[in-house]
Amino acid sequence: MAKHKLLAATLVAATLTGCAGGAGVDGADIGLYQLVRVRPTSVGNGSLVVTPPRPWNRQRRFFFDSVRWVEDWTLNGPYLDGVTFVSGLPSGEYLVEQRRSEERQVPKFRSDMLAPEIAALLESAFRVRGGAIEFRTLGLSPRPFAGYPGFQFDYEHLDTDEVWRKGRAVGAVIGGRLYLILFDAARSH
Numbered sequence: 001m002a003k004h005k006l007l008a009a010t011l012v013a014a015t016l017t018g019c020a021g022g023a024g025v026d027g028a029d030i031g032l033y034q035l036v037r038v039r040p041t042s043v044g045n046g047s048l049v050v051t052p053p054r055p056w057n058r059q060r061r062f063f064f065d066s067v068r069w070v071e072d073w074t075l076n077g078p079y080l081d082g083v084t085f086v087s088g089l090p091s092g093e094y095l096v097e098q099r100r101s102e103e104r105q106v107p108k109f110r111s112d113m114l115a116p117e118i119a120a121l122l123e124s125a126f127r128v129r130g131g132a133i134e135f136r137t138l139g140l141s142p143r144p145f146a147g148y149p150g151f152q153f154d155y156e157h158l159d160t161d162e163v164w165r166k167g168r169a170v171g172a173v174i175g176g177r178l179y180l181i182l183f184d185a186a187r188s189h
Contacts, residue, residue: 036052069093089180104128106125106128107124118151119155140153
């Protein structure tokens with residue numbers, strides 16, 4: 001799998017929203033954001049390629065910090081919407097950067113995790129790192145991902161900013177690594 005790139009022909013998560021959003025000045029890198037054009041684009045560590053249906057903004061590490069397998073994009077800013085790509089997170093690695101001394105920890109990904117365990121891992125990330133004070137699972141079902149058996153996880157959460165957000169994660173464990181596309185946005189947006 002390391003020598004072959006997965007190809008996600010369309011940005012699955014982007015179909016969830018009807019948001020119209022600007023993507024900045026064509027080709028501009030304005031510090032926090034860089035324009036992503038409508039063409040095949042490598043994300044994360046480069047083992048996942050996506051083609052967005054419209055321009056997006058690649059943002060500097062925000063929620064998932066500097067984990068090299070994770071990349072975040074937004075249309076209208078991270079507090080309104082975002083899509084996160086996890087491209088081949090290996091077993092034994094964390095989805096988020098964290099100190100060992102922190103009291104609350106997000107568990108490590110394991111290659112033998114099943115969809116409910118990955119959903120729990122994502123919930124933990126939202127509660128521990130994202131500040132979710134309430135988190136609800138709306139659905140968890142099988143769904144193909146990049147030609148492999150995978151899952152779809154639908155959820156909503158209330159954060160400390162008192163904004164309800166809704167999201168969908170679609171992914172699979174392929175060759176012992178986690179591949180995932182996660183869309184999360186303010187529910188009213």
